[in-house]
Amino acid sequence: MVDIPEHLLLRSAEARAKALGISVEQALAEMKGESDPTVISKEPEVKTIDETPAPAAETPAPAAETPAPAAETPAPAAETPAPAAETPAPAAETPAPAVDAPDEVDFAPEVKVTQRLLTVVKAKPIQKSVSEPVDKVNTWPHLMLPEFVALMAMTAFLIFLSAILQAPLLEEANPNVTPNPAKAPWYFLGLQELLSYWDPQIAGVMIPLVLGLVLWMAFPYIDRNPETHPSKRKFAIMFYTFFLAGAGVLTIIGVLFRGPGWNWTYPWIDGIWFDDLLDWIHFE
């Protein structure tokens, strides 16, 4: 005999026990061949649980009268159901016990079993849907058209900017002539400004590396608050805004308020030392 996993056997036994109205242990024993199979003796149970097909249901009385003989003679029982099923009308009209009995016997367990109930699956979906339906629109054209407009606007803006602002080109590089002041690109000017306050190891390396990179990258792992609305994450908003404002102020000081020797200058009095916009500002 094929090895059937224990849990399947148990489930099958439970189903069988329920169908036949016997104990699970007994059903299990029967299925393992340790005890004689139970014969269906009570008709109503069969009818309600096994969902007996129409012809049998239409003629319940004869079936109930002769269950045992049919069970003892499996061969004819297996042969006869077909004609009965094919011609339900005559069977219903003339309830001849001899003809209709096998219909019932079909469900008796010890008749040469060709199919059996392994388990009962309850009528509910196997998969649980977890996602809520979302209000969506087609990417084409609802997203791609605005995107296209944005690209065109950006292109137009860039060409316009490039037409009116000449990119700076000073005299040729000369390592022997240091301009005063020597300024970094504008996005590093905040750092350069910090360098004038603190030790270079702190301002030039530790702050950009630790604060700027490690802390910035790790931010989602530090901020575990799942809320996204600003009113529910006031600290995070304040934190970011504080550093944004700090970097902005330092950069503006570095760009506009620092002159020769990195001394404080006022752009409206002393002029601007920011060669990136040299040809644009024409000021000094």
Add this chain to the structure above:
Amino acid sequence: MQKLSLRDRIKEARVSASDSFRGGKLMSSIFRPGSPFRKGYVDSPRNRSYVVMNNVLYHLHPVKVKRHGVRLSYTLCLGGLSFFLFIVLTITGIWLMFYFRPTELAYVDIQTLQTSIAFGSLVRNMHRWGAHLMVLVVFLHMSRVFYHGAYKAPREFNWVIGVILLLLTLLLSFTGYLLPWDQLAIWAVTVGGNMAGYTPVIGAQAKFGLFAGLEATTATLLRFYVLHVLFLPFIIVIFMAVHFWRVRKDGGISGPL
């Protein structure tokens, strides 16, 4: 049958020629089903899906997006514009490479570009202002993401990649800064490179590696050039691919506030 006017007959001939061309084998082989360039394109939900699905360039997008994501005020298109500026910078950058040698001739090449080459000045300006703009737009994109809390689960790792992209953008801009080889370039890079020299323990080595020597020379120029036109774009494209892919995999655009 009513005799058609000459104008109608020309129109008819034009329409039938257009139809037979757009419905022909050549066009059907180039454009996949659902393309507006094929004959018989109609505006249907099916074709709207095909427009995105059957085009390798548009395939970056999902077929459908959340309705609130289409609102301009939600993203301000900042991520898309960062990518677009990168493309503009790639195109203008390749154009500039035709006229630029990263040697002691670099400065002369830039002068020649500005004075003797058609649109040379315009393209150089576009490349330079576009680069500044990209730094700004990437930074604004990051701020937008932060203020919307769009870095929260499941998008934590995409934020990390985004910070790396910001860093690479800054490095690209910084390496490009040296290339004109004027006083502005060499001293800005000297100041920036000296900052790297303050790194604990390996400061001297970091500075030497960056400058290809003890100070900014033409060897530095070549080094920055290779980093600027080849190495960093290569790296940033890989990170961008992961970034865009994760946007899709993490459930598209983040939810509204």
